[in-house]
Amino acid sequence: MRELSLNVLDIAQNSIKAEASLIEIELVESTEKKELLIGIYDNGKGMNDEQVQAVTDPFFTTRTTRKVGLGIPFFKMSAEMTGGSFGIESVPGVGTKVRALYKTDHVDFTPLGDMCSTVVILITMNLGVDFIYKRSLDSKQFVVDTRQLKEILGDVPLNEPSIVSWLTDYIQENTKQLTEV
Amino acid sequence: MKTLEELMALRDAAKANLTTREDSSEVTRIVVGMATCGIAAGARPIMAKFVDEIAKRNLQNVTVAQTGCIGMCQYEPIAEVLVPGKEKVTYVQLTEEKVAKIIVDHVVNGKPVVEYTIGAITE
Ligand SMILES: Nc1ncnc2c1ncn2[C@@H]1O[C@H](COP(=O)(O)OP(=O)(O)OP(=O)(O)O)[C@@H](O)[C@H]1O
Ligand SMILES: [Mg+2]
Numbered sequence: 001m002r003e004l005s006l007n008v009l010d011i012a013q014n015s016i017k018a019e020a021s022l023i024e025i026e027l028v029e030s031t032e033k034k035e036l037l038i039g040i041y042d043n044g045k046g047m048n049d050e051q052v053q054a055v056t057d058p059f060f061t062t063r064t065t066r067k068v069g070l071g072i073p074f075f076k077m078s079a080e081m082t083g084g085s086f087g088i089e090s091v092p093g094v095g096t097k098v099r100a101l102y103k104t105d106h107v108d109f110t111p112l113g114d115m116c117s118t119v120v121i122l123i124t125m126n127l128g129v130d131f132i133y134k135r136s137l138d139s140k141q142f143v144v145d146t147r148q149l150k151e152i153l154g155d156v157p158l159n160e161p162s163i164v165s166w167l168t169d170y171i172q173e174n175t176k177q178l179t180e181v
Numbered sequence: 182m183k184t185l186e187e188l189m190a191l192r193d194a195a196k197a198n199l200t201t202r203e204d205s206s207e208v209t210r211i212v213v214g215m216a217t218c219g220i221a222a223g224a225r226p227i228m229a230k231f232v233d234e235i236a237k238r239n240l241q242n243v244t245v246a247q248t249g250c251i252g253m254c255q256y257e258p259i260a261e262v263l264v265p266g267k268e269k270v271t272y273v274q275l276t277e278e279k280v281a282k283i284i285v286d287h288v289v290n291g292k293p294v295v296e297y298t299i300g301a302i303t304e
Contacts (some may be wrong), residue, residue, distance in 0.1 A: 001220070014217065114225075117225055117229055121228055122226060124232070125228070154193050154196075160191075162189055162191050163192075164232070
């Protein structure tokens with residue numbers, strides 16, 4: 001993938017396929033450690049130990065249109081090639097946590113890219129799923145929680161064009177604030 | 182800075198127009214393939230472009246949704262356009278320019294863009 005934010009979009013699709021009702025996406029960046037952690041946590045149907053073992057192998061998939069699953073192997077590789085690490089924890093019936101840790105100063109670090117687009121598409125294309133998007137840079141943090149937004153919106157859907165445009169600006173402005181001193 | 186107060190105001194404005202939704206037998210559906218193959222080939226900006234064009238033209242009875250792998254990974258990004266009462270049209274190797282033309286010619290004016298379809302590409 002050309003941007004890590006595309007891997008995030010793809011990994012979150014697994015959570016949606018696993019029928020999660022709540023998906024948390026967390027990005028934790030440390031300037032001092034030169035590290036970025038990306039976590040995608042869901043409350044979907046989960047996997048047993050054997051499945052977790054198998055999914056990092058690019059020949060495991062439960063999909064039927066193609067014999068290989070590529071999403072998790074791609075994500076794992078993107079982290080490991082920076083000298084970082086990758087892990088999946090999953091409990092059947094409880095949910096799955098996927099974490100990738102990056103060394104941001106490594107030459108093979110893929111830029112994060114347009115995280116805002118990833119988050120807005122996930123939120124607006126999956127109105128039945130709630131999302132928490134947490135992003136932090138050193139000691140600064142911001143959080144978007146669709147449960148809070150939906151409470152404000154009532155029966156106005158999050159995919160109303162005026163709301164989508166507000167949400168996009170809201171995420172972009174908050175992201176920008178993280179990097180301002 | 183965007184605030185939650187502003188969101189409340191937008192909600193109130195949107196509420197006023199909410200009741201005018203067309204019934205579902207009139208709705209044109211666009212589905213974009215968003216499996217790994219689609220995303221790697223550029224499905225995200227394609228999806229965003231569809232959403233944008235629909236909002237910009239204020240097309241009330243058109244929806245965009247995502248789907249998994251359509252089974253032709255080498256032709257991604259792929260989108261299907263389903264107009265009620267018409268046969269499904271599958272567009273392949275999409276670009277933002279192609280999306281703009283599909284919206285105008287097919288979705289608005291009812292004339293599929295044959296040269297962008299799977300049939301035309303595999304011939
Ligand atoms: N969050 C999750 N919850 C439950 N099962 C999961 C989750 N993520 C992955 N899986 C399982 O792992 C398999 C492999 O995932 P992976 O993303 O690598 O490939 P895929 O989704 O099958 O295909 P694609 O190449 O389109 O991503 C999935 O088919 C699914 O069975
Ligand atoms: Mg996948």
